[in-house]
Amino acid sequence: MLDPVRQGTRTVPINHVTGRTGIAALLSEDVEVDERTSDVPLDTLIPQEYAVIARAVPTRRAEFATVRCCARQRPPVAACG
Known part of the structure; x- marks a missing residue:
């Protein structure tokens, strides 16, 4: 419930x-x-990640950096299937 x-x-x-x-x-x-209440700095991105969002609006870049930071803090998981 x-x-x-x-x-x-x-x-x-x-x-x-x-x-x-x-x-x-x-x-x-x-x-x-994992949950964050504020965005992390863009300099936490590796060059390949930054290249993916280089042309995005600032709010999207900040959101992407935060999500990538959260993902890196989790241990690797075996692929499904």
Whole structure:
């Protein structure tokens, strides 16, 4: 069962069975989730990553850098199948 709960200034869902909140409450427990409330600097990107978003608007570049930072903090996972 999902119900909203306040976390700071935002309302996020909470799964009362698993105790997970936010986007994690909507996903199965075997899915890893990392969340940031602010963007990371663009200089955290490796050159190949920056090349992918070089022509994007600044907000998209910041979002991309944050997602890549979160992804690098997770351990590698074996491919499915």
